Amino acid sequence: MxxxxxxxxxxxxxxxxxxxxxxxxxxxxxxxxxxxxxxxxxxxxxxxxxxxxxxxxxxxxxxxLPAHVAQHFLKKEVTKDLYHESYSSVGVMFASIPNYKEFYDETDVNKQGLECLRLLNEIICDFDKLLLKPKFSGIEKIKTIGSTYMIASGLRPGKEEGAFKNNEAVSEE
Structure with a gap:
């Protein structure tokens, strides 16, 4: 046991x-x-x-950046090359509101500056709407800094020189 x-x-x-x-x-x-x-x-x-x-x-x-340049940098493969392209005829325009800083006022009348910003936004949106029209398709918005609007024409990637003049002439209305 x-x-x-x-x-x-x-x-x-x-x-x-x-x-x-x-x-x-x-x-x-x-x-x-x-x-x-x-x-x-x-x-x-x-x-x-x-x-x-x-x-x-x-x-x-x-x-x-212009759309075609942004696409260059957004590619999936990593690129260390900087983007560059040569154009024979390019135009750049700066549209600015003179003395905007003096116009901008943060008082109660302007709702602490909101009315000044609203006006600036309206102007910039009007420029943006114009650029959407087909007759301005050759113009590229570069950037908006404060009250300055910058655009460029002649930045036509992949187009042969002179193609814009001959085939895509913009008629003024």
């Missing part, structure tokens, strides 16, 4: 050891699964942030 008790105790201890090991493995598997889930969730958030920043950068780049 003594031998039977010793085997039963050893068997019980072995069974307890097996249960403890299985429980530890289960907890470890649970911990790894939770950690993996949290890492994947964090990765998803970070990827969404990257995509958002990529979209913002694309909009900003397209806003400050």
């Amino acid at each position: 003594d031998k039977f008790m010793e085997i039963a105790i050893r068997g019980g201890l072995l069974l307890l050891l097996v249960v403890a090991v299985l429980h530890t493995l289960d907890r470890q598997g649970e911990f790894v699964s939770r950690t993996d889930f949290l890492w994947k969730a964090k990765l998803k958030v970070e990827q969404e942030e990257v995509e958002t920043m990529r979209g913002i950068n694309k909009i900003l780049l397209e806003n400050i």
